[in-house]
Amino acid sequence: MTSRIRSVRQTPRPPSWLVALCITIVSSLAPSFAHADWSVVQADAPVTVIHDASLYQAGAGQRLGNADIVETASHGIVQIQDDAGNLLALGAQTRVLLERNARVSLLDGWVKLAHACSGAPCLKPVVETSLGVTLLGDDASIIVAALRSSAPSTQGDTDMIFSESGTSQLLSRVSGGPAPVRTGLPQGQFASQSAGAAVKVAPRPSSAFLADMPVAFRDALRPLPAAQRAPVQDKPANPPRAVTYDDVSAWLASALPVRTRADTRFATRFRSRLSDAAFRRDIDRNLAALTEWRVLLYPPRPRMQRASHFTAR
Numbered sequence: 001m002t003s004r005i006r007s008v009r010q011t012p013r014p015p016s017w018l019v020a021l022c023i024t025i026v027s028s029l030a031p032s033f034a035h036a037d038w039s040v041v042q043a044d045a046p047v048t049v050i051h052d053a054s055l056y057q058a059g060a061g062q063r064l065g066n067a068d069i070v071e072t073a074s075h076g077i078v079q080i081q082d083d084a085g086n087l088l089a090l091g092a093q094t095r096v097l098l099e100r101n102a103r104v105s106l107l108d109g110w111v112k113l114a115h116a117c118s119g120a121p122c123l124k125p126v127v128e129t130s131l132g133v134t135l136l137g138d139d140a141s142i143i144v145a146a147l148r149s150s151a152p153s154t155q156g157d158t159d160m161i162f163s164e165s166g167t168s169q170l171l172s173r174v175s176g177g178p179a180p181v182r183t184g185l186p187q188g189q190f191a192s193q194s195a196g197a198a199v200k201v202a203p204r205p206s207s208a209f210l211a212d213m214p215v216a217f218r219d220a221l222r223p224l225p226a227a228q229r230a231p232v233q234d235k236p237a238n239p240p241r242a243v244t245y246d247d248v249s250a251w252l253a254s255a256l257p258v259r260t261r262a263d264t265r266f267a268t269r270f271r272s273r274l275s276d277a278a279f280r281r282d283i284d285r286n287l288a289a290l291t292e293w294r295v296l297l298y299p300p301r302p303r304m305q306r307a308s309h310f311t312a313r
Contacts, residue, residue, distance in 0.1 A: 037063055037064065037065075037066075037082060037100060038064045038068075038080050038082045038088070038098045038100075039061070039062065039063045039064060039081065039232060040059065040061065040062045040064070040078065041079050041080065041229050041230075042077075042078065042079040043058075043059050043076070044073075044076025044077055044078070045072070045073040045075060045076040045078075046058060047070050047071065047072050047073070047078055048071040048072075049062070049064065049068055049069065050068065050069035050071075050243060050247065050248065051064075051065050051068050051236075052065075052269065053242060053270050054240035054241065054242060054243065055240060055241055055242075055243050055247055056238055056239070056240040056241070057236075057237075057238055058236060059237070060230040061229065061230030061231050061232055061233050062233050062236070062237075063232050063233060064080075064098060066098075066099055066100045067097060067098070067099055067258075067269075068097070068098055069095065069096070069098075070097075071094070071095045071096075072091070072092055072093060072094045072095075073092065073093075074092055075092050077089055077090065077091065079221070079224065081223060081224070082100075084117045084122045084123060085116050085117045086102050086113070086114065086115060086116060086117055086122075086125050087113070087114040087221040087222075087223060088111060089111065089214075089217065090109065090110070090111055091109055091110030091214040091217070092109075093108075093109055094106075094109025094110055094111060095107040095108055095109055095251075096111065097251075097264070101123055102124065102125040103126040103127075103128060104125065104126065104127050105128045105129075105256050105257075106127055106128065106129050106144060106146045107146070107148070107250060107251060107254055108146050108147070108148040109145075109146060110143070110212075110213065110217070111143070111144050112141070112142070112143045112144075112164075112217045112221060113125050113136065113141070113221075114141040114220075115136040115137070115139060115140050115141070115166070116139075116223065124137070127144050128256065128257065128258075129144070129146045129159050130146075130148075130157055130254060130255035130256055131146075131157060131159045131172060131173060131193055131195060132172035132180065132193065133170075133171045134161055134168055134169070134170050134171075134185075135168060135169045135171070136166070136168050137166045137168055137169070138166060139165065139166045140163070140166025140168050141163075141165045141166060141220070141221060142161055142162065142164060142185075143164060143213065144159065144161050145209065145212070145213070146158075147159075147160070156194075156195065157194070157195045158193065158194045158195075159172075159191075159192065159193050160190070160191070160192045160205075160206075160209050161185065161191045161192075162190050162191075162205050163185040163186060163187055163190070163191075164187070164220075165187050166187060167184060167185065167186045168184075169182060169184055169185070170183040170185055170191055170199060171183075172193050172199050181198070183199050183201060185201070188203065188204065189202070189203060190202045190203070190205040190206065192206070192209075242276070243270065243273060244278070245273075245279050245282035246282075248266070248270060249282070251266060252283075252290055253286070253289045253290060260292060265292075267290075267293050271296060274296060274297070280297070283297065284297055
């Protein structure tokens with residue numbers, strides 16, 4: 001599988017239609033479980049969690065905050081589930097941002113997501129990548145691989161989606177198209193897309209996909225019974241530390257809508273780190289790719305008020 005790239009790429013801001021789509025999805029969600037938290041229920045190795053502008057290591061039992069970033073180790077599988085019952089498995093070397101509305105933003109790596117909500121009505125999970133959005137249907141389960149290259153922009157990026165059960169919808173961007181293209185994915189179908197190209201749908205997964213897929217993803221996702229779970233921890237077991245530029249550089253330069261969306265905007269989230277000289281220096285060096293940071297580093301001078309030409313009579 002293509003390895004993760006931590007170097008900053010000159011990436012354009014997400015297209016307006018994709019940002020608008022995200023807003024539409026959120027606003028249309030049912031009120032029940034609108035704030036369902038995610039928790040780590042099983043982990044073969046500790047995961048890295050970025051909460052606000054701090055980083056810590058977590059294991060099974062850790063309750064996650066809204067918009068927390070979770071990054072897995074170089075080996076093992078991590079299972080996460082939300083309070084509504086939706087299930088998420090992360091492969092090795094996978095990076096995601098999790099929100100309470102059952103939406104997963106996948107930077108790179110492998111995820112398996114099952115819509116197994118135990119309440120009614122409940123939120124249908126959404127997986128978002130730099131190339132599009134996959135909306136899970138009732139009782140659906142999907143596997144998504146987001147492969148990222150070191151090329152500028154999203155060139156060379158590839159998404160692969162397998163509909164394991166149920167029917168899901170893929171909304172993808174096609175180069176030059178005015179709006180996202182919708183593709184239905186019934187059970188058993190496999191879709192692949194490269195940046196700027198049309199989606200290709202096949203009746204079964206490719207051999208390369210099956211070869212690279214985490215072995216544990218062959219089994220159906222099942223909720224871990226409460227009796228087998230580690231006690232829930234609301235606070236980190238280890239003291240968090242402030243993030244460095246290297247910790248978040250790939251996220252800052254990504255083409256994911258969460259980068260610039262009003263409620264998750266990274267320039268706002270990590271702005272406090274500009275007080276650190278090294279972080280500020282690295283942002284400055286990469287302003288060509290991080291254009292939204294320019295106004296924070298070089299705020300415009302306040303306009304001088306014109307002198308009044310009126311005198312008292």
